[in-house]
Amino acid sequence: MKSTPIEFNTVSRLIEESGLKSVGKASIREIKKLVDNIEEATNKKFIRMEMGIPGLPPVQAGVKAQIEALQKGVAAIYPDIMGIKPLKEEISKFVKLFMDIDVSPEGCIPTVGSMQGGFAAFLTLSRLHKNRDTTLFIDPGFPVHKMQHRVLGLKYESFDVYNYRGGKLREKLESYFKSGKIHSVLYSNPNNPSWICFTEDELKIIGELATKYDIVIMEDLAYFGMDFRKDYSKPGEAPYQPSVANYTENYILFISSSKAFSYAGERIGMMVVSDNLYSTNYPDLNGFYPRDEFGYAMIFGTLYPLSSGTSHSAQYGLLGILKAANSGEFNFVDYVKDYGVKAHQMKEIFLKYGFEIVYDMDIDKPIADGFYFTFSYPGFDAEELLDKLVYYGISAISLLITGSERTEGIRACTSLVKHEQMTDLEARLKQFSEDYPLNS
Numbered sequence: 001m002k003s004t005p006i007e008f009n010t011v012s013r014l015i016e017e018s019g020l021k022s023v024g025k026a027s028i029r030e031i032k033k034l035v036d037n038i039e040e041a042t043n044k045k046f047i048r049m050e051m052g053i054p055g056l057p058p059v060q061a062g063v064k065a066q067i068e069a070l071q072k073g074v075a076a077i078y079p080d081i082m083g084i085k086p087l088k089e090e091i092s093k094f095v096k097l098f099m100d101i102d103v104s105p106e107g108c109i110p111t112v113g114s115m116q117g118g119f120a121a122f123l124t125l126s127r128l129h130k131n132r133d134t135t136l137f138i139d140p141g142f143p144v145h146k147m148q149h150r151v152l153g154l155k156y157e158s159f160d161v162y163n164y165r166g167g168k169l170r171e172k173l174e175s176y177f178k179s180g181k182i183h184s185v186l187y188s189n190p191n192n193p194s195w196i197c198f199t200e201d202e203l204k205i206i207g208e209l210a211t212k213y214d215i216v217i218m219e220d221l222a223y224f225g226m227d228f229r230k231d232y233s234k235p236g237e238a239p240y241q242p243s244v245a246n247y248t249e250n251y252i253l254f255i256s257s258s259k260a261f262s263y264a265g266e267r268i269g270m271m272v273v274s275d276n277l278y279s280t281n282y283p284d285l286n287g288f289y290p291r292d293e294f295g296y297a298m299i300f301g302t303l304y305p306l307s308s309g310t311s312h313s314a315q316y317g318l319l320g321i322l323k324a325a326n327s328g329e330f331n332f333v334d335y336v337k338d339y340g341v342k343a344h345q346m347k348e349i350f351l352k353y354g355f356e357i358v359y360d361m362d363i364d365k366p367i368a369d370g371f372y373f374t375f376s377y378p379g380f381d382a383e384e385l386l387d388k389l390v391y392y393g394i395s396a397i398s399l400l401i402t403g404s405e406r407t408e409g410i411r412a413c414t415s416l417v418k419h420e421q422m423t424d425l426e427a428r429l430k431q432f433s434e435d436y437p438l439n440s
Ligand SMILES: Cc1ncc(COP(=O)(O)O)c(C=O)c1O
Pocket: 052, 112, 113, 114, 115, 116, 142, 188, 192, 220, 222, 255, 256, 257, 258, 264, 268, 269
């Protein structure tokens, strides 16, 4: 019997009982369930890096505003499907103050998490042009967006951006755009899972090509302001959260409140549609919607049948958070900075014991410390490594499900790891490096 930090036989038995052929191939939720079972059976805590859950309490300004709204009775009343007026105005202010972009309140729409914003956008965008049927993902990316495409029966193409950074991005994007099939592009920035952050030059390339080929850019800002190398936290003061919105008028932004405001449980996010896109008429939409104006079709044609709007009280909760952020009373970036501190410590420990950072550079600078990082161990592919790490009390997910070409890569999420677990992490990785020495 092998001696591993988490008892070998128990782990082996529970893996077998789970019916999973391999831990390395399991989905995020399957890994979560397996690790819950192992923790319960062994009474040992894992270093849990598989799920992107906020590790912080919800922003109190939101909780307070939401409770007040509930006490006033909003639960009984259907919210307007386009969002309540004060929230739409506050979102418009938020993007002005933290991104320096102008969007009318009309195009600022609360959604049931960014997840629903994406779903609604994919549905509407796939119908903009009769002769264009494909979304382009700039990968690696969030696997659920692809799952949404599959359930909607929509086509997508994708490429791993790591080898196409900087000026190389233009030619790569154009090679897809020239096909005439692409109606829209999606990427997250900072990127889940690699934590790549696009530069202004890259955003300019994306924006210019979007205008040239009349393609809509969906910019997923789930980790808004969380490139901690710059301070994006001061309302109305540069630097601002970088965005493609500065370089094209064809954009939709998804701003999740899950990570930036630790509000994942209330399922509320913001979809921000540029004024230009909102008011553009696309005749091909007529086959599906009462009107062919994009914004109208999105609200009264897509969001209405999906959920008839977003939870009334959660809208007031988000309003409370945005008011506190916009007035400068609440610094939402400082609130989440600890993720970066933990990433820094964790990466150092991984590197010390022979692990490597997979997406290691942001063009010419080391990748920033944030919510996620990626790692590998020489000689192992991701599946083998994840299978082994479970015995060492470490759980994470493979990059393979993210559209990454790096078959050796694993995504680590920093949010649930506690500072007091760093010594455990170090001891476990040390033992791993002794059990699988690099020069053997
Ligand atoms: C890149 C990205 N987009 C969207 C989401 C979903 O956001 P929400 O919780 O607002 O639906 C996540 C959540 O992990 C994410 O990482």
